[in-house]
Amino acid sequence: MHAIEISKLDKRYDNGLKALTNINLKVKKGEIFALLGPNGAGKSSLINIICGIAKKNNGKISILGFDNISQYKQARSLIGLVPQEIATDSFEKVIDTLKFSRGLFNKKKSSTYLDKILRDLSLFEKKNQQIRTLSGGMKRRVMIAKALSHEPKILFLDEPTAGVDVELRKNLWKNLNDLKKNGVTIFLTTHYIEEAEQLADRVGVIHEGKIIVVEKTSKLLEKLGKKTLKISIKKKTESLKLIIKKYSLKKSVSHYLLNYDLNDKNIVSNFFKDLNKNQIEFEDLEIKKSSLEEVFLNLIDK
Ligand SMILES: Nc1ncnc2c1ncn2[C@@H]1O[C@H](COP(=O)(O)OP(=O)(O)O)[C@@H](O)[C@H]1O
Ligand SMILES: [Mg+2]
Incomplete structure (x- = not known):
C-alpha cells in the first residue's frame, strides 16, 4: 500500500482558473518526496486538497488506504500539515499549542511524546515560552512540532524553508531526515531545487498544474543531466x-x-x-x- 495515492485529480477554482489537471501520483511509505515547481505551479493547491482544506473537482485520493473524503476522519488523523503561512503572533505557550493540537485529534495525553518531539526539534528549553517570543526559525519548528503532535504517519510541509537562511535550512533538513528514520513519510513542496536535490528520495516536477515528471532524484539527474x-x-x-x-x-x-x-x-x-x-x-x-x-x-x- 502507498502512503498517498492520487488518481485523475483536477482542480478548478471558482473564478474558472484550472490549477491542477489530471494529477496521478503515488508516494511511497517512508520516503521523502519533494514536489518541485515555480510559484503558481499548483503545489499548495495540491497539498491543501490532499489534506482536505480545499476541494477537488475530480479524482480520488487515498491516504494509507483511506479515502480522503468518504473516510476523512481516519485519513486526516494520519496526516500532519505544516502550512505555507505560519502563525507567528500567538500568546500561547509552545507546549500548550501542542497539547491543544493533540487533543483535537482525540489522542490520549502524553507529555512523554510531546517532550520527545520538542527535544528532537531542539525546542525543549522553549517549552514554556509564548510562541510570539521565539525567533523565526523556532516558530517554524513549533509549526512542525504542532503538526506532529498527534503522531501522524505522513507529514506535509508546504515550502518549509521559503525565506529561511542557509543554516536554518540545513537544520530543518536534518530534522526531516530524522523523522524519516522514525518511519514518517514526508511530502514537501519547494521551489528550491537544491532542497529537493539534498533531501528527497524522489522528486515530482509540477508546472502549470501538471506533473511533468516523477523520478528518483539521482535518476532524474542521471537521465537528464x-x-x-x-x-x-x-x-x-x-x-x-x-x-x-x-x-x-x-x-x-x-x-x-x-x-x-x-x-x-x-x-x-x-x-x-x-x-x-x-x-x-x-x-x-x-x-x-x-x-x-x-x-x-x-x-x-x-
Ligand atoms: N483560492 C484561489 N482562488 C483562485 N485561484 C487560486 C486560489 N488559490 C490559488 N489560486 C491560483 O492557482 C494557481 C496555483 O496556485 P498555488 O497552488 O498556490 O501554487 P504554488 O503553491 O505552486 O505557488 C495559481 O495560478 C494561483 O493564483
Ligand atoms: Mg504555494
Whole structure:
C-alpha cells in the first residue's frame, strides 16, 4: 500500500482558473518526496486538497488506504500539515499549542511524546515560552512540532524553508531526515531545487498544474543531466580545429568546453585519444555535472 495515492485529480477554482489537471501520483511509505515547481505551479493547491482544506473537482485520493473524503476522519488523523503561512503572533505557550493540537485529534495525553518531539526539534528549553517570543526559525519548528503532535504517519510541509537562511535550512533538513528514520513519510513542496536535490528520495516536477515528471532524484539527474568538460589547450594548431569541429567544442575565454550526456560513456576517452594522436597538449581540465537546476530549466523549457 502507498502512503498517498492520487488518481485523475483536477482542480478548478471558482473564478474558472484550472490549477491542477489530471494529477496521478503515488508516494511511497517512508520516503521523502519533494514536489518541485515555480510559484503558481499548483503545489499548495495540491497539498491543501490532499489534506482536505480545499476541494477537488475530480479524482480520488487515498491516504494509507483511506479515502480522503468518504473516510476523512481516519485519513486526516494520519496526516500532519505544516502550512505555507505560519502563525507567528500567538500568546500561547509552545507546549500548550501542542497539547491543544493533540487533543483535537482525540489522542490520549502524553507529555512523554510531546517532550520527545520538542527535544528532537531542539525546542525543549522553549517549552514554556509564548510562541510570539521565539525567533523565526523556532516558530517554524513549533509549526512542525504542532503538526506532529498527534503522531501522524505522513507529514506535509508546504515550502518549509521559503525565506529561511542557509543554516536554518540545513537544520530543518536534518530534522526531516530524522523523522524519516522514525518511519514518517514526508511530502514537501519547494521551489528550491537544491532542497529537493539534498533531501528527497524522489522528486515530482509540477508546472502549470501538471506533473511533468516523477523520478528518483539521482535518476532524474542521471537521465537528464549533462556533464561539461572544461579544458585549456596549450597551442592552437590545425589539428585542433578538426577536433573542435568533431566534438562541437565551445570556446569559453581561454578554455574549450565539451558538453556530453551522462550516459555517453565513451566520448571522454575518445576525446583524449584524439588529443593524443594529434599531439595536442593541455594544461588543465575540470569536469562539471549539471545541477538539478539546469535539468529543471530544460524540462520546463520544452
Ligand atoms: N483560492 C484561489 N482562488 C483562485 N485561484 C487560486 C486560489 N488559490 C490559488 N489560486 C491560483 O492557482 C494557481 C496555483 O496556485 P498555488 O497552488 O498556490 O501554487 P504554488 O503553491 O505552486 O505557488 C495559481 O495560478 C494561483 O493564483
Ligand atoms: Mg504555494
